[in-house]
Amino acid sequence: MNAMIVKALVMAGVLIVATFVVIKQMHIDLSDPINMITFIGAIAIAVLTFGVSAKYMQQMKSDSATGELAEDNWDGIGEYKNELPSGWAWSYVGTLIWAIWYFLMGYPLNAYSQIGEWNKETKTYNTKFEKKWKDATKEDLVNMGESIFLVQCAPCHGNSGDGLDGKAHDLTHRISKAQVLHVIKNGSHYFKYPMGAMPAGLAQGKDAEDVAAYVAGGLKGKAPTAWATCAGCHGQDGKGNNGQAPNLAQIDDTLIAQVLTHGKQGSIGRMPSFANRFTEVQDKALAEYIKTLSSAK
Numbered sequence: 195m196n197a198m199i200v201k202a203l204v205m206a207g208v209l210i211v212a213t214f215v216v217i218k219q220m221h222i223d224l225s226d227p228i229n230m231i232t233f234i235g236a237i238a239i240a241v242l243t244f245g246v247s248a249k250y251m252q253q254m255k256s257d258s259a260t261g262e263l264a265e266d267n268w269d270g271i272g273e274y275k276n277e278l279p280s281g282w283a284w285s286y287v288g289t290l291i292w293a294i295w296y297f298l299m300g301y302p303l304n305a306y307s308q309i310g311e312w313n314k315e316t317k318t319y320n321t322k323f324e325k326k327w328k329d330a331t332k333e334d335l336v337n338m339g340e341s342i343f344l345v346q347c348a349p350c351h352g353n354s355g356d357g358l359d360g361k362a363h364d365l366t367h368r369i370s371k372a373q374v375l376h377v378i379k380n381g382s383h384y385f386k387y388p389m390g391a392m393p394a395g396l397a398q399g400k401d402a403e404d405v406a407a408y409v410a411g412g413l414k415g416k417a418p419t420a421w422a423t424c425a426g427c428h429g430q431d432g433k434g435n436n437g438q439a440p441n442l443a444q445i446d447d448t449l450i451a452q453v454l455t456h457g458k459q460g461s462i463g464r465m466p467s468f469a470n471r472f473t474e475v476q477d478k479a480l481a482e483y484i485k486t487l488s489s490a491k
């Protein structure tokens with residue numbers, strides 16, 4: 195046998211023995227078919243690499259080629275003008291087609307995705323949840339609302355909804371005088387009531403004070419003169435003209451839906467939007483629960 199081939203096979207043998215030593219050292223179990231196949235693959239790669247290299251190195255020693263030389267040459271080393279080897283060309287085209295398939299239909303886009311699975315599971319669960327609680331009683335809703343509230347809202351509004359010493363809006367009554375004054379001074383444009391935004395500065399000085407006290411007091415007793423300005427939009431009874439503007443008399447479903455969807459920049463800070471965070475039943479449950487907070491007073 196040719197000396198070069200012998201050397202190559204010796205090299206391959208060394209690699210195979212080394213692989214085997216590593217297998218023993220790492221206590222890899224060769225009775226496992228996957229490990230065995232991998233091991234046989236490693237032997238095949240070692241033999242082929244050295245065998246094929248030896249063959250070509252041998253061939254280079256004696257081979258001569260004919261054909262038309264390209265014009266360029268580099269330090270005397272020239273290049274033949276050969277056709278693209280067809281095997282190479284076909285592999286190139288094949289790889290391109292495969293890459294396009296892989297990108298559009300193969301692994302990355304259509305395969306398993308943790309986020310996809312999470313979304314799918316959440317959707318299935320939510321559908322089941324919505325179905326189960328479709329006809330929930332008021333008591334169920336209030337209980338459900340309370341548990342959502344304790345997790346999502348209590349960090350700002352307090353466990354009992356009373357606003358953590360005024361750090362966020364006290365939900366046990368409709369609105370405080372300071373908050374009404376803040377809105378009168380700054381206007382309001384956080385919600386999407388059909389009436390649009392409320393302009394700033396609709397009342398000044400004593401008028402503003404009077405009207406703020408009247409609203410904060412639950413619109414009881416004789417309305418101050420300046421209330422006429424407000425009544426144009428909020429209604430004479432302050433209930434918001436059937437949802438055209440916020441109901442100032444009590445926290446109602448419309449207001450809760452508005453504040454959950456759009457959040458609010460209040461006098462004491464920002465409430466984030468909770469849009470798409472809850473299912474329909476959960477929204478209803480939150481509203482029912484919050485209404486119990488204010489009716490408790």
Ligand code: HEC
Pocket residue numbers: 369373374377378382383384385386387389390391392393396397405406409420421423424425426427428438439440442449
């Ligand atoms: C032009 C119509 C209009 C007038 C007049 C008006 N409001 Fe408003 N008000 C609105 C609208 C609309 C909103 C909700 C705007 C938004 O945030 O998108 C609002 C919001 C409010 C809010 C905030 C409600 C909340 O829960 O955050 C308060 C308080 C308020 N108005 C009080 C008053 C008072 C007091 C007056 C009289 C001085 C008054 N408004 C006059 C239309 C009006």
Ligand code: HEC
Pocket residue numbers: 343346347348349350351361362363365368369373445449450453458459460461462463464465466468480484
């Ligand atoms: C990051 C703190 C924070 C969280 C969390 C939070 N809020 Fe608020 N909330 C606020 C602030 C700030 C205001 C505005 C107070 C003001 O008008 O001055 C507010 C106002 C409100 C209002 C009154 C809106 C009005 O204009 O009258 C309601 C109702 C409300 N929140 C409900 C909720 C519910 C329900 C949750 C839970 C899903 C919640 N909030 C979670 C901070 C928060």
